[in-house]
Amino acid sequence: MSNDLTERPPLEATPPSANHFVAPLEETPLLAIDVVKVADKPSNLWIDAWRDARRRPIFWISGFFIILVCVVALFPGLFTNVLPNNNCQLINSNGGPTAGHPLGFTKQGCDVYSRIINGTSTSLSVGIIVIVLTTVLGIVFGAFAGFYGGVVDAFLSRIGDIFFSISYILAAVVIMSVLVNYRSVWTISLAIGIFAWPATARVLRAEILRVKNSDFVMASEALGVSSLRILLRHVLPNSIAPVIAITTISLAAAIVAEATLSFLGVGLGSSIMSWGNDINQAQKDLRTNPQTLIYPSLALSLTVFAFILMGEVIRDALDPKARALR
Amino acid sequence: MGGYILRRLLQAIPVFFGTTFLIYFMVFAMPGDPIIAMFGDKTPNPALVAQLRAQYHLDQPFIVQYFIYIGGIFRGDFGISYSGVPVGDILLRTFPVTLKLAVIALFFETVFGIVVGLISGLRKGKLFDASSLVISLILISLPIFVIAFVGQYVFGVQLGWARTTVGPGAPVADLILPALVLASISFAQIVRLTRSSVIETSSLDFVRTAYSKGLSRNRIVPVHILRNSLIPVVTYLATDFGVLLVGATVTEGIFNVPGVGNTLYQAIIRSEGPTVVSFVTVMVLLYLVVNLIVDLLYGLLDPRIRYVK
Numbered sequence: 001m002s003n004d005l006t007e008r009p010p011l012e013a014t015p016p017s018a019n020h021f022v023a024p025l026e027e028t029p030l031l032a033i034d035v036v037k038v039a040d041k042p043s044n045l046w047i048d049a050w051r052d053a054r055r056r057p058i059f060w061i062s063g064f065f066i067i068l069v070c071v072v073a074l075f076p077g078l079f080t081n082v083l084p085n086n087n088c089q090l091i092n093s094n095g096g097p098t099a100g101h102p103l104g105f106t107k108q109g110c111d112v113y114s115r116i117i118n119g120t121s122t123s124l125s126v127g128i129i130v131i132v133l134t135t136v137l138g139i140v141f142g143a144f145a146g147f148y149g150g151v152v153d154a155f156l157s158r159i160g161d162i163f164f165s166i167s168y169i170l171a172a173v174v175i176m177s178v179l180v181n182y183r184s185v186w187t188i189s190l191a192i193g194i195f196a197w198p199a200t201a202r203v204l205r206a207e208i209l210r211v212k213n214s215d216f217v218m219a220s221e222a223l224g225v226s227s228l229r230i231l232l233r234h235v236l237p238n239s240i241a242p243v244i245a246i247t248t249i250s251l252a253a254a255i256v257a258e259a260t261l262s263f264l265g266v267g268l269g270s271s272i273m274s275w276g277n278d279i280n281q282a283q284k285d286l287r288t289n290p291q292t293l294i295y296p297s298l299a300l301s302l303t304v305f306a307f308i309l310m311g312e313v314i315r316d317a318l319d320p321k322a323r324a325l326r
Numbered sequence: 327m328g329g330y331i332l333r334r335l336l337q338a339i340p341v342f343f344g345t346t347f348l349i350y351f352m353v354f355a356m357p358g359d360p361i362i363a364m365f366g367d368k369t370p371n372p373a374l375v376a377q378l379r380a381q382y383h384l385d386q387p388f389i390v391q392y393f394i395y396i397g398g399i400f401r402g403d404f405g406i407s408y409s410g411v412p413v414g415d416i417l418l419r420t421f422p423v424t425l426k427l428a429v430i431a432l433f434f435e436t437v438f439g440i441v442v443g444l445i446s447g448l449r450k451g452k453l454f455d456a457s458s459l460v461i462s463l464i465l466i467s468l469p470i471f472v473i474a475f476v477g478q479y480v481f482g483v484q485l486g487w488a489r490t491t492v493g494p495g496a497p498v499a500d501l502i503l504p505a506l507v508l509a510s511i512s513f514a515q516i517v518r519l520t521r522s523s524v525i526e527t528s529s530l531d532f533v534r535t536a537y538s539k540g541l542s543r544n545r546i547v548p549v550h551i552l553r554n555s556l557i558p559v560v561t562y563l564a565t566d567f568g569v570l571l572v573g574a575t576v577t578e579g580i581f582n583v584p585g586v587g588n589t590l591y592q593a594i595i596r597s598e599g600p601t602v603v604s605f606v607t608v609m610v611l612l613y614l615v616v617n618l619i620v621d622l623l624y625g626l627l628d629p630r631i632r633y634v635k
Contacts, residue, residue: 158337158340158341158344159344161337161340161341161344162340162341162344162345162348163348165341165345165610165613165614165617166345166348166349166606166610167610167613169575170575170606170609170610171349171352171606173590173594173602173606174349174352174353174602174603174606175352177594177597177602177603178352178353180597252467256469259469259471260469260470260471260576263469263471263576264575264576264579264591264594264595265594265595265597266594266597279471279472279475283475283580286475286478286479286483287483290479290483293475297469297472297475300469300472301467301468301469301472304467304468304469305463305464305467308463308466308467309463312463
């Protein structure tokens, strides 16, 4: 707030002979009050969100953990020099921690710590491929359904309903049991992503229905801007925030889905390092050797927890209504 | 109301055909010849292959195969499991157990979820609220099989309070632990829904009016705040009940509950492809029907829903 109004110099005493009592025009420097601070960045939703998020300790904690997970996934060699599948010796079966093998051994005598480190990239890759798929499909379906309405909406929304009714876990179970010989990170991500997009599409559709009645959309129409251009340049950028807000949480859900499928034995092949596979292998030893089950579960849960916390922060930051509930 | 029912039923028709078609398409358009695969490594007799192809209608065009399959579903023929028992019979036998489990789980999540959510909402920003938020976030992050194993290990193996697997006949006492595990996921959602709804309702004018005319807190909280905050929670509970009825594959599998989900779990871990597909189809159809009923009931309860397109 400008202080110019309060710091205005006192009115000079006007001589009684003066026949008008209007202050001289030059007295208040109008420009000084009305000047637009061009040097300051214009604030918008994203800058506000960043300002809100960076004040919260949870943002930094979960952010640090997510970066750590990414580094582990990209450079597992920095954290362990034990190869996950070599040097598995049955003499170490279900063995406790020893020097160089801090978390003990699996039933096959493999190093638990090394398997966890090397399984990180699998979980993260599945999560990233799935959110790219769900975001792209969700934006295409949600944007067209919400913006064009009518028959287009009825058609696209029914397609969404169909994919939504088959829960993505069940759908992926069917796809992966059929694709016995083609199980890889790509197929499992496709199987999850192809059925997980309707949630994104529904969120975007609802937001676009709200935004498309705004005055700026009507203004663009009046200026003769083509409808596709209005959608891409004006409506979509103004309704994308809720989609971004659920992305991180979808990533966590995709990691859980991969682990669940691998746990059920229809996920990745046993040659691929995956926390779900390890948990599946360890479940029979719950009574005798619970730590082979606990450590991969802990790695999985902590990673998912970090992404969910980050998702919460992002959602709160992008949604002023959610801030009020805090 | 009549128009709403009709619209909702008409919407369900394309979804029914779409889902069944999609599942059928996924299975039959995938690489590999299912008949050849039946023989494993052996080279099959061509005459036998032709006979099997005709038996499973694989010699017909894809779309004809699909309609033969749909016709079967309408006659109540959902296929035959690997052990030769019709899938419909297995469903009739396992559904009561799943229903029992679903009711117990729903009871736990409703009672605990609403109570914790209400207290958090009334004490927004206090210690109770903060800790319930952290606990619900942790529960949301834990995959269901991790919760199940922790429950099994702590209460079953370490403390010995419950049996790790459900005994024959699925007595209620054995179902409590799996029901708690199932309830834990929705518990977090219900807490958060109740909390935000209570906070929103508490700031409305009629609550302020109630306070200013001197009503006691003991009357305002249950009658004015809670009752008006429960609409979104009841919706969630109804949908969740539908999900629970379809069967919790992983939880029922881990605790060996003889329910609908467990039969699918067993078929998956034994890699019985065709049985998996028929069970998934049945579950998706069951989900559609339950959801339709929930929507119709909801339209009956809340008149506003009927007029929203």
